[in-house]
Amino acid sequence: MRRPRRSVNDRLEPALDVRELARLDDLYRTEERLRRQRGYRFIAGADEAGRGALAGPLMVGVVVLDAGKDAIPWLDDSKKMTVRRRAEACERIKEEAIAWAVGSADIHTIDKYGPDHAESVALVEAFKDVKTQLEGVNPDILLIDGDGALEFPSDDVEVEYLVGGDSTVAVIAAASVVAKEARDEYMRRLCELGEGSEVLYNFDVNKGYPTAAHIKVIKKHGFCEHHRLRYLKKHMPYEILTEEYQKREKKIAAKKKFSTG
Numbered sequence: 209m210r211r212p213r214r215s216v217n218d219r220l221e222p223a224l225d226v227r228e229l230a231r232l233d234d235l236y237r238t239e240e241r242l243r244r245q246r247g248y249r250f251i252a253g254a255d256e257a258g259r260g261a262l263a264g265p266l267m268v269g270v271v272v273l274d275a276g277k278d279a280i281p282w283l284d285d286s287k288k289m290t291v292r293r294r295a296e297a298c299e300r301i302k303e304e305a306i307a308w309a310v311g312s313a314d315i316h317t318i319d320k321y322g323p324d325h326a327e328s329v330a331l332v333e334a335f336k337d338v339k340t341q342l343e344g345v346n347p348d349i350l351l352i353d354g355d356g357a358l359e360f361p362s363d364d365v366e367v368e369y370l371v372g373g374d375s376t377v378a379v380i381a382a383a384s385v386v387a388k389e390a391r392d393e394y395m396r397r398l399c400e401l402g403e404g405s406e407v408l409y410n411f412d413v414n415k416g417y418p419t420a421a422h423i424k425v426i427k428k429h430g431f432c433e434h435h436r437l438r439y440l441k442k443h444m445p446y447e448i449l450t451e452e453y454q455k456r457e458k459k460i461a462a463k464k465k466f467s468t469g
Contacts, residue, residue, distance in 0.1 A: 224281055232279045235378045238370075242349060243275060250306065252338060252347035253379030256327050257286070257387035262426070263409065263416035263434045264395050265312045266323060268330035269387030270338045272306040272347055273379050285375035286388040298389040301382045308382075309337030310390040316460060319438045319453065328359045335360075353380050391415065398434060405432040 224232075242248045250272050258266045280300050282293045289297065301308060311333030313326035331352075339346060349366040352358060353373040360367050373380040392415055399412040406412075409432060414422045416434070426435070426443050437449045437456075 228282070232281070232283070235283060235376065235381065236279055238351070238377045239273070239275070239379055246348070248348035250342060250345065250347040251379055252307075252335070252350045253352075253373070253377060253381070253383040254331055254334070254350060255286075255353040255374050255380050255384035255387055256330070257384065257391040258416065259323055259327065260418070261416035262418050262422065262436060262439045263315070263411065263432075264391065264398070265314050266318055266326045266330055267313075267387045267391045267394075268311045268327060268334050269308070269383035269385070269390070270311070270331070270334040270350075271301060271308045271379055271382040271386060272338060272342070273301075273382055274304055274306050277304045279378070280382070283378060283381050283385070285381060286384040288375065289385070294385055294389065297382075298385050301386055305382065307338045307341035308386055309334040309341070310387055311335075311337070315434065315436045316456065318436050319456075322438070324358060328361070331358070331360060335362075351377055351380055353384065406434065408432075409434075
């Protein structure tokens with residue numbers, strides 16, 4: 209691993225101490241081992257954002273880092289990073305990665321098929337985009353954060369699952385960063401472009417997650433079109449959720465019928 213270069217923000221950030229440099233060494237070690245022992249060139253990492261949220265899409269990031277670039281200071285599981293460090297890391301990833309992409313699964317997919325299937329849909333979308341950026345070449349291996357419960361329907365690429373990989377493997381951490389930044393921006397945009405309900409639920413602040421304030425608003429005002437009905441069973445009567453689900457299904461069916469004409 210190449211040690212992080214100094215940046216214009218060094219005067220604002222505390223210097224990288226010995227412990228942080230050691231942590232970064234450990235973070236990049238998995239990829240270095242795969243390159244050295246197996247001769248791999250394109251090592252992809254994948255991680256999700258928004259799985260536990262009550263509202264908004266589930267997104268998955270896939271990243272292939274460039275071994276010739278410096279290590280990214282403070283890179284970690286996106287949830288552990290400060291807002292500024294995460295934004296700066298995301299910018300570096302987008303500028304320097306060999307390939308990166310974010311896939312998305314909407315609330316309809318989550319409600320109808322569940323979060324595992326939705327995450328697979330988003331992963332496949334992001335992976336296809338990365339493969340396109342690699343000019344049709346599959347990564348040598350795809351490292352996915354998790355215990356193997358997530359399905360990746362492909363026999364053309366080696367897949368390895370790593371529990372806690374977003375805090376122990378650089379390329380997975382990078383994927384977690386681009387996924388979270390993309391989803392946070394999406395939820396902020398809902399408030400900027402919405403017609404009022406998005407602001408009521410403070411999606412720009414809670415990003416759709418079940419904070420105490422968010423749940424309080426749901427119990428007082430009900431849900432909106434961006435909420436996942438599957439996730440509201442603890443907070444809303446089953447009959448109301450079932451009725452709303454049926455309405456949404458009919459609306460989607462009508463759109464499909466109109467589009468096919």
